[in-house]
Amino acid sequence: MQRQLRRLILFTLTLMMIGLVLNRPTLSFIGSIATLVITGVIISRSLHSALTKLLSPQQWRFLLGCAGIVIACYGLAYLSPLDQPIYNWLQAQNWERIAILGSILGATGQILIAILAVYVGWEQYIVSKALTIQSNTITEQQTIDTYFEGIAQLMLDEHGLLEDFPMERAIAEGRTAAILTSVNAEGKAKILRFLSRSGLVTPLRRDRRLGKAILDGHGGYAEERQNGLRVIDLGVILAGADLSGTDLRQTDLSDINMVRTRFDQCSLGQANLSRTILREASFRGADLFGVRLFYGSLQRATPRSRADIPNYKTGQFTGAVVEGADFTDVQRLSESQRHYCCQWGGAKTRSTIPGGCDGIPNLLEGE
Structure with a gap:
């Protein structure tokens, strides 16, 4: 379709040029009219596509309705007996004062637009800040979950028993110190609750030879405040x-x-x-x-x-x-x-x- 239109435009332009060269006004007129119609069709299609993307059908209906109301009111005023009195009243007005009033209203409108722009910008800032906080919260929670998993893998053997040799305790304390200084108050509280409920910060009774924590016979590890050793010392x-x-x-x-x-x-x-x-x-x-x-x-x-x-x-x-x-x-x-x-x-x-x-x-x- 596009190729055919281009061919028609070239043909009509050629026809118009031949008419001008041979001094044939009729031929030139026909070529000009044909070129104008074809190019008008192409432009109208492109313009329709652009306007369709710019405004939705509902917005187009609204604009057409507003235009219809304005034209209808003008037509009724023109056809009614009030046409001449309205014209005379308009002629009698001081348009300089009206122009000044229009300038004032225009300046007021610009101020209101500026206020509206500030309000929209503030709302965008609030939304952006909320999204940033939410993203940071999700990232922090993922970091804490990774810490929990890492500590569990570091401290437990394949049978799920506590196995904390000195180097493992040092690494655990280092990871704990690093994460506690990088999270907010709620994140610190989550970590402290995890360490407390898992007994990692409680002094545990140890085997005097191997240094391993001793079970208390009730499904947990024996606590010893006097001489016990913590897995993680805060x-x-x-x-x-x-x-x-x-x-x-x-x-x-x-x-x-x-x-x-x-x-x-x-x-x-x-x-x-x-x-x-x-x-x-x-x-x-x-x-x-x-x-x-x-x-x-x-x-x-x-x-x-x-x-x-x-x-x-x-x-x-x-x-x-x-x-x-x-x-x-x-x-x-x-x-x-x-x-x-x-x-x-x-x-x-x-x-x-x-x-x-x-x-x-x-x-x-x-x-």
């Missing part, structure tokens, strides 16, 4: 970390350094914080139901010490270091927890404890 990895608003229930965070760590609005139900260094940590609004801060009795429990060996029967040197910690608005703080924090928290900590510390001595400062 050390100072979480010092200064932000764990606000996370779920850390039943996690084992004992015997690690968590200086200036933020636990604000955190759920710490039945977590183990014994011998944990919590100096200047923040617990604002946190749930401390059943949190273990020490072993043994309240009367004999004391904070950990570098030089002294902890006694898990009496509680000496098994307590958390809570000096300077902030307990403002903590929830479900037990009496034993309140007494311990008042005794060993110092003046700054005592001022933040709900219920106050009246009648409880400040053993940290010897008052």
Whole structure:
């Protein structure tokens, strides 16, 4: 079809040129008309295809309807008896004022368009930000899942038993340190729950010859606080970390350094914080139901010490270091927890404890 049209255009153009050369006006006129009709058909088809892609059929119907309304109103006004009065009224108007008013309306319209453009840009930014956050969350979860799988493969033998030789423990600690510093607060909480529930951060009783963890006869590994060895020692990895608003229930965070760590609005139900260094940590609004801060009795429990060996029967040197910690608005703080924090928290900590510390001595400062 396209080839035939090109041939027709060439033929009509040739016919027109022959008419001009031979001074035959009729022949030239026929060639010109034929060329105009054929090229008009080609252009109309291309234009129709472009307009079809530009606007949908529904939009075309809307535009045609608007044009029809305008033309119909003009026709009715022209045919009605009001035609001359309307014309005279238009002639009597001050068009300079109307032009000024039109300029003002045009400027207002441009301002509204600019505001609309800013709004559209802001909405696009919000959507883009939400998609970025969602993508980052998915990527982070995939990273955490890979970490879980890698730790399991590293620590377990072919029979599913724990097998943690010194080099394997070192690699596991290195991977844990790397991932805990690269994920957000919720990601840190997931990793800590995994490590706690799998017993990898709990001190385990070991065989004195081979160093392997000993089973407790109840389907798990025997815990030994005094001389046990952890598979993964968190050390100072979480010092200064932000764990606000996370779920850390039943996690084992004992015997690690968590200086200036933020636990604000955190759920710490039945977590183990014994011998944990919590100096200047923040617990604002946190749930401390059943949190273990020490072993043994309240009367004999004391904070950990570098030089002294902890006694898990009496509680000496098994307590958390809570000096300077902030307990403002903590929830479900037990009496034993309140007494311990008042005794060993110092003046700054005592001022933040709900219920106050009246009648409880400040053993940290010897008052």
